[in-house]
Amino acid sequence: MLYREALNRAIDEAMAADESVVILGEDVGRYGGSYRVSEGLFAKYGAKRVIDTPIAELSIVGNAIGMAIGGLRPIAEIMTVNFSLLAMDQIVNHAAKFRYMSGGKMTIPLTVRMPGGVSRQLAAQHSESYETLYASIPGLIVLAASNATYAYHALKHAIFLNDPVIFLEHELLYPMEMEFEEKANFDPFKAEVVKEGDDLTILTYLKMRYDVLEAVPTIEKELGISVEVIDLNSLRPLDMKTISNSIKKTKRVVLVEEDHKTGGYGAEVIARITEELFYELDAPPLRIAGEDVPIPYNRTLELASIPTPDKIAAQIKLWGQNHGL
Amino acid sequence: MNSARVKTFYYLMKLGREFELAAKQEYMKGNIAGFLHLDIGQEACSVGSMQAFDKGDVFTHYREHVLAIARGMDPKVVMAELFGKATGVSKGKGGSMHLFDPTLSFYGGDAIVAGHLPIATGCAYARKVQGEKAGVFAIFGDGATNAGAFFESINIAAAWKLPLIFFCENNYYAIGTRIGWVSPFEELFNKAKNYMPAKRIDGMDVCEVYKAVTEAKEYLENGLGPYFIEAETYRYEGHSMSDNGKYRSEEEMEIFKSRDPIEKLKREAIALGIVEESYFDETDKKIEQEINEAIEFAANSPEPELNELYEDVYCKECTNVVS
Numbered sequence: 001m002l003y004r005e006a007l008n009r010a011i012d013e014a015m016a017a018d019e020s021v022v023i024l025g026e027d028v029g030r031y032g033g034s035y036r037v038s039e040g041l042f043a044k045y046g047a048k049r050v051i052d053t054p055i056a057e058l059s060i061v062g063n064a065i066g067m068a069i070g071g072l073r074p075i076a077e078i079m080t081v082n083f084s085l086l087a088m089d090q091i092v093n094h095a096a097k098f099r100y101m102s103g104g105k106m107t108i109p110l111t112v113r114m115p116g117g118v119s120r121q122l123a124a125q126h127s128e129s130y131e132t133l134y135a136s137i138p139g140l141i142v143l144a145a146s147n148a149t150y151a152y153h154a155l156k157h158a159i160f161l162n163d164p165v166i167f168l169e170h171e172l173l174y175p176m177e178m179e180f181e182e183k184a185n186f187d188p189f190k191a192e193v194v195k196e197g198d199d200l201t202i203l204t205y206l207k208m209r210y211d212v213l214e215a216v217p218t219i220e221k222e223l224g225i226s227v228e229v230i231d232l233n234s235l236r237p238l239d240m241k242t243i244s245n246s247i248k249k250t251k252r253v254v255l256v257e258e259d260h261k262t263g264g265y266g267a268e269v270i271a272r273i274t275e276e277l278f279y280e281l282d283a284p285p286l287r288i289a290g291e292d293v294p295i296p297y298n299r300t301l302e303l304a305s306i307p308t309p310d311k312i313a314a315q316i317k318l319w320g321q322n323h324g325l
Numbered sequence: 326m327n328s329a330r331v332k333t334f335y336y337l338m339k340l341g342r343e344f345e346l347a348a349k350q351e352y353m354k355g356n357i358a359g360f361l362h363l364d365i366g367q368e369a370c371s372v373g374s375m376q377a378f379d380k381g382d383v384f385t386h387y388r389e390h391v392l393a394i395a396r397g398m399d400p401k402v403v404m405a406e407l408f409g410k411a412t413g414v415s416k417g418k419g420g421s422m423h424l425f426d427p428t429l430s431f432y433g434g435d436a437i438v439a440g441h442l443p444i445a446t447g448c449a450y451a452r453k454v455q456g457e458k459a460g461v462f463a464i465f466g467d468g469a470t471n472a473g474a475f476f477e478s479i480n481i482a483a484a485w486k487l488p489l490i491f492f493c494e495n496n497y498y499a500i501g502t503r504i505g506w507v508s509p510f511e512e513l514f515n516k517a518k519n520y521m522p523a524k525r526i527d528g529m530d531v532c533e534v535y536k537a538v539t540e541a542k543e544y545l546e547n548g549l550g551p552y553f554i555e556a557e558t559y560r561y562e563g564h565s566m567s568d569n570g571k572y573r574s575e576e577e578m579e580i581f582k583s584r585d586p587i588e589k590l591k592r593e594a595i596a597l598g599i600v601e602e603s604y605f606d607e608t609d610k611k612i613e614q615e616i617n618e619a620i621e622f623a624a625n626s627p628e629p630e631l632n633e634l635y636e637d638v639y640c641k642e643c644t645n646v647v648s
Contacts, residue, residue, distance in 0.1 A: 022454075048454045054484070059443040059477040066447020069432055070382070071455065074447075093437050094444060102425030103416030104637035106432065138638050162640040 001180040003173040006148035007037045007113075010155035011075060015045050018073060021159060024051035025060055025077030034079050035115060035174045057086035061112060065095050068110045073159055081116035081130045081168070088133070095164040096139030110164040111155070117207055117258050118295055118306050119171040127295035127302075129206075129259040132268070134166045135235040142236040143188055144168040146209045148178040150233055154188035168235075170207040191239040192231045193246065199225035199325065200316075201246040203269060204256040205232040212256050214309035215316070222313070223320045235265060243269075244277060251282040252325070254316055258306050261289035283323035288315050326532055331594045332604060333376065334531045338368040338587045340612050341391030344400055347616045348390065348407055352566050356624065357407045360436075361421050362388040366529075366561040369586035370494045371395050373534025374464065378490065378542055381459030382452070384445035385433030386466060387422035388494075388560075396431050398424065404619040410626035417629045418637065438499075439465060439472035442491075446478045449487035449551075460488025460545040462538075468499030470513050479551070483520035486550035490541045491517060493555045494528060500564040501572040517553035528556025529584040 001009075015021045027034050029042040029052040042050040053060050057078055064074035078084045084091065091112060098106040118127045135142045141163055145151035151169070158165040194209065195216065200223075204212045209231045216227050228246050232238065247253050253273055255266040270285045290306045345363045352361050364371060368391055375383070375395035385392055390407075394400055398414060406413030407421050414424050422436040432448075435441035445463035452460055469475050470493060482489045495513050497504050505511045514523040522544065526537045534556055541552040559581035563570040594600040 051450075054477070054481060056477040056481070058474055059446065059481055062440070062443020062474065062478075063447030063450060063481065066384075066444040066449070067451045068447075069427075069444065070448040070451025072451045089437060089440060090443065094435070094440060098425070099640070100637045101415060101419040101423040102427075102637075103414070103418050105415070105425050105427055107640060141639075 001148045001178060003148050003151055003176050003178055004035055004037050006152040006178070006180060007155055007169070008039060008041070010152045010159070011038065012041060012044070014156055014159045015041065015049060018160075020071060021073045021075065022049045022051060022067065023075045023077065024053050024064060026053055026055055026079055028052060028077050033077070035171070037174070038077070057083045058090055061087035061090035061095065064110050064112070065090060065108055068108045069106070073109050075111045075113060075159060078112060078114040080126055080171070081114045082125050082128050084112070084114050084130065091134070091140070091164070091166070092137050096137050099163070100139060107162050108164050109162045111158045111167055112165070113155075113167045113169060115169040115171045115174070117170040117172065118302060121297050121299055121302060123297040124294035129257070129290070131168055131235055132259060132263060132265040135265055135268070139164065140236060141165045142168065143234050144205045144232065146170070146173070146206050146231055146233070148180045149183065150188070150192070152180065153183060153186035154233070157186065157188045168206065172207055189234040189237055189239060191233050191242040193228065193242065194231050195227065195229040197226035197228035197250065199227065199250055200252045200254065200320070201228045201230060201243075201250045202254045202256060203230050203232060203243065205235065206258065208256045208258050208307060211307060211309045211312060215312040218313040219316050222317050223325045225320070225325055232269070238269065238272070240272065240276065243273065247273065247277050248280050251280060252323070253281065254286040254288065254319070256288045256307055256312055258290050260292050261287060262292050264289050286316065286319045288312055326594070326597070326599055328599050331590065331600050332608075334372055334535070335587070335590055335594070335605065336608055336612070337372040337376070337395050338531060338590070339608065340400065340615065341368045341371060341394055342587060343612050343616045344390060344394060344404070344619070347620060348404070349562070349566070351407070351620065357421070358409070359420050360387070361407070361566045362564065363560065363562040364388055364391040366581065366585070367494055367496060367558045369531035369534050370464075370492070370528045370556050370558050373531040374462065374492055374538045377535045377538035378462045381457075381488075382430045382432065382448050382461045384441045384448065384461065384463045385431070385435065386438070386441065386464060386469070387434050387436040388466070389424055389434045390421070392464065393424045393426070393431060397429050398426055398431070400615060400619040401622040404623040405626050408623040408626065410623055411629040411633070412622070412626040416633060416637075418633070439469035439474035441465070442469065442474050442478040445489060446482050446487060449482060449489035450485065453485070453487055458488065458546045458548070460490065460542075462490045462492060464492045464494065466499065467493060467495040467497060467504045467513055468502075469493070470516055471508055479517050479520045479553070482551040486548070488545040488548070489551040490538065490545065491551060491553045492538070493553070494558050495555050496558050496560045498564070498573065500568060512555070514553055514555040521551045521553050523553035523555070525555045525557065528558030529581065529586045529589065531586050531590055
């Protein structure tokens with residue numbers, strides 16, 4: 001199943017199951033979605049439930065909050081995380097805080113879907129990873145879908161949660177063919193051990209999962225070790241239990257993210273690991289992240305600005321050699 | 326004007342004003358902190374609108390104590406919220422600017438200028454698709470009409486013919502910035518008139534506010550789309566307690582005080598013989614008692630328990646999966 005088809009199926013099934021589920025955003029209706037995620041839904045559910053909005057992100061999220069207060073279950077699509085900055089006031093000051101400010105009287109069952117990350121030469125204003133901004137906000141749930149199975153189950157879960165969810169996707173994943181599993185009792189807040197290993201834990205999420213997996217055979221061969229790979233899936237809340245179990249076994253941790261290194265989401269994860277698991281570690285943690293530059297247009301520079309399988313393998317090899325692996 | 330309605334208008338406006346004067350005193354004593362935005366002078370807008378718009382959903386800005394009381398909130402729980410007590414309408418976590426009560430379809434006190442307008446628009450969308458006719462009422466100040474959220478909202482509400490009353494309290498000043506300095510004109514209904522019916526009314530006259538909102542409500546109920554009302558009004562106090570209001574002339578203040586909504590209603594009702602004079606004295610005494618009780622209730626209410634700090638961040642039913 002294609003990643004985008006998994007998302008489409010989740011929305012379709014949610015809309016079929018509950019009349020209050022609506023989707024709104026730029027081009028989600030008649031056009032079928034910029035990334036074809038909402039393809040076919042307009043014909044099936046009509047203009048009242050598949051809502052084409054003006055190019056006004058503040059209002060897409062603001063309207064969705066109002067719909068949620070009014071008894072609907074809105075899924076707001078923002079075309080890219082860069083544009084979500086225009087809606088940040090609504091996400092942060094309104095959706096995330098209404099429940100608390102009202103002493104628990106307000107309920108905002110809202111899902112905001114948005115793709116981010118570096119795609120192919122879209123330049124600085126269409127290539128960012130802003131998960132760290134949203135994951136730092138109490139009141140929000142932040143999920144990052146790297147694969148079809150998680151995308152499908154987690155999105156369905158998000159739509160029916162009564163709290164506001166930021167649902168992060170990645171632009172390069174939409175057309176990818178992936179394995180898909182039907183799963184009972186799926187827990188979207190649990191990190192996934194993608195590959196088991198004994199000597200090193202690599203934490204990652206979204207598209208970097210695939211770059212890490214591509215790098216792993218080289219790392220294992222060159223360092224003569226076995227590597228455990230964990231996809232975090234849920235960024236807020238973070239599944240520290242799965243992380244902790246793995247680090248207690250491997251004693252070493254590397255985090256790979258596409259975000260800029262300074263203040264990136266990985267900085268938070270590594271800080272927590274250092275606070276909580278310092279004496280479990282046999283080596284200082286390593287962060288492999290994007291460079292601290294706006295993402296350039298030129299393909300060579302663009303690839304130089306983010307981790308790639310080759311860079312991941314090379315950096316982990318060097319780090320491993322310097323720290324007794 | 327009929328006797329019962331005038332009595333209700335007077336009672337609620339006077340209750341609101343005495344509530345605010347008491348809140349001001351309690352602020353001076355240190356029992357209330359943070360930002361306290363008083364409505365004194367603008368009571369006709371709060372009371373007239375809430376009396377007319379009695380069924381649908383209300384989204385409001387941060388100057389909302391009188392609006393909340395006029396909507397049906399108990400002055401005791403409002404005062405307790407201002408005191409930050411556990412018995413407050415938002416359990417002491419919202420304060421003056423955040424009085425929410427979904428059982429009264431009252432969502433607000435929003436402290437981001439114009440931030441509640443897209444939300445009101447979305448709720449109006451929900452009401453339209455649900456076939457609810459009562460619609461939505463959004464109240465905001467003159468300053469909000471310069472924000473992008475305002476323009477996005479009037480555009481969307483008009484494009485989709487949503488049942489939404491935009492009610493602008495034009496008191497001329499966004500804190501200390503006169504609307505004419507930052508807007509091309511001071512008559513703000515001009516900003517909406519190409520999108521929907523838009524009119525300017527005397528916001529110092531509770532009967533006129535009531536009449537205008539009633540007309541707008543009928544327009545909504547007929548499914549004709551949004552409606553814009555600009556009420557010219559004035560706040561006698563500063564923007565908040567930290568503002569002494571020195572940017573306004575005494576002459577300007579006197580002009581508006583001569584149009585005081587409470588005195589005006591009383592004067593006209595007596596002159597027309599609609600309400601006997603004794604009613605006003607009796608009502609004032611009753612209100613004094615009610616305000617004293619509200620302060621006593623707030624003062625004697627407990628502080629929130631410390632574990633409340635961690636409550637209400639997420640929904641109860643989600644606690645297991647998010648913690």
